[in-house]
Amino acid sequence: MTGPAASAAVDALQAALAAENAAIFGYGVAGAFMTGSQRGTATVFWDEHKSARDTLASMLRGRGARPGAADAAYKMPFTVHDRHQAVALAAYLEDGVTAAYLGVVGATSQATLRRFGAGAMQRPAVRAAYWRGSAEAFPGLPAARKSR
Amino acid sequence: MTHPAGTTRRRVLGASVLAAAAALGASGCDPRAWPWATPPRPAPDVAVLHDVMAAEDALIAKYTAVIAAFPSLRGRMSPLLAQHREHLARLRAQLVIPPGASPSESAAATARSRVPRPRVPASQAGAVSYLRAAERGQAAALVRRLVSAPPSLAQLLASIGACEASHAALLGSAGDPR
Numbered sequence: 001m002t003g004p005a006a007s008a009a010v011d012a013l014q015a016a017l018a019a020e021n022a023a024i025f026g027y028g029v030a031g032a033f034m035t036g037s038q039r040g041t042a043t044v045f046w047d048e049h050k051s052a053r054d055t056l057a058s059m060l061r062g063r064g065a066r067p068g069a070a071d072a073a074y075k076m077p078f079t080v081h082d083r084h085q086a087v088a089l090a091a092y093l094e095d096g097v098t099a100a101y102l103g104v105v106g107a108t109s110q111a112t113l114r115r116f117g118a119g120a121m122q123r124p125a126v127r128a129a130y131w132r133g134s135a136e137a138f139p140g141l142p143a144a145r146k147s148r
Numbered sequence: 149m150t151h152p153a154g155t156t157r158r159r160v161l162g163a164s165v166l167a168a169a170a171a172l173g174a175s176g177c178d179p180r181a182w183p184w185a186t187p188p189r190p191a192p193d194v195a196v197l198h199d200v201m202a203a204e205d206a207l208i209a210k211y212t213a214v215i216a217a218f219p220s221l222r223g224r225m226s227p228l229l230a231q232h233r234e235h236l237a238r239l240r241a242q243l244v245i246p247p248g249a250s251p252s253e254s255a256a257a258t259a260r261s262r263v264p265r266p267r268v269p270a271s272q273a274g275a276v277s278y279l280r281a282a283e284r285g286q287a288a289a290l291v292r293r294l295v296s297a298p299p300s301l302a303q304l305l306a307s308i309g310a311c312e313a314s315h316a317a318l319l320g321s322a323g324d325p326r
Contacts, residue, residue: 125310
């Protein structure tokens with residue numbers, strides 16, 4: 001695969017990598033306000049994001065692209081000062097990662113890459129459902145389309 | 149001011165077309181069917197849609213049967229069942245209906261006729277794992293099915309698959325996500 005199709009796939013993989021990097025940063029913040037088994041779960045999820053990041057970086061290198069670097073810090077979407085807000089942050093991070101993988105599905109018609117994106121987005125959707133205690137009907141799709 | 153020549157030409161043209169049509173009708177040679185008499189052949193993504201809709205219908209039937217067998221599960225299962233109904237509605241909205249077909253009826257009828265009667269396990273825990281397995285199966289099946297779909301449908305199927313993976317996790321023991 002070369003040309004614009006390959007470049008769209010690389011862009012989508014870079015976006016997924018950027019989302020994973022942001023989630024890794026965010027879990028560092030969220031985990032700091034959690035205790036006990038909740039913190040244990042956050043640590044497990046954090047590790048899953050790190051391993052997903054490594055997978056994406058190696059996929060990008062395999063396509064001759066240089067994996068984008070993580071930013072030093074990210075602006076919090078809302079104030080995080082307690083356990084409750086930390087859980088909301090974790091769910092927010094997972095939503096962002098879910099949407100990024102959905103972008104991979106839409107950016108390519110290559111079967112392997114599509115399956116990768118669709119399979120990969122199930123993990124953050126499951127983690128978001130864990131934090132919320134409920135599932136979304138259409139994870140990763142924009143809210144405007146959800147309410148239609 | 150009139151244009152007798154123009155009028156005449158139009159009249160002659162009109163008459164000859166009518167004559168030709170009449171001759172064709174009478175001649176016995178095969179006239180062409182109206183182009184809209186046969187609905188367009190369904191695109192490949194219509195086949196995918198029908199399959200996925202049938203699978204959603206089957207999941208809905210399983211939830212309904214489990215709730216009927218174990219009414220105490222209603223509170224826990226209703227939100228999940230409602231999301232499957234949302235999936236079905238969104239999938240149905242993707243169908244491009246050929247003119248003359250009765251969309252929702254025929255689609256629903258086809259889907260329903262393919263749904264086997266759910267065999268709910270005898271114990272409540274068994275019924276929950278039965279639904280969990282069904283959700284897992286459908287989440288995995290969607291990842292395979294979306295490969296041949298156009299991009300926007302592929303995304304919708306991927307999203308539904310992610311929802312079903314979440315359902316499977318929520319149906320797991322003690323909220324353990326793994």
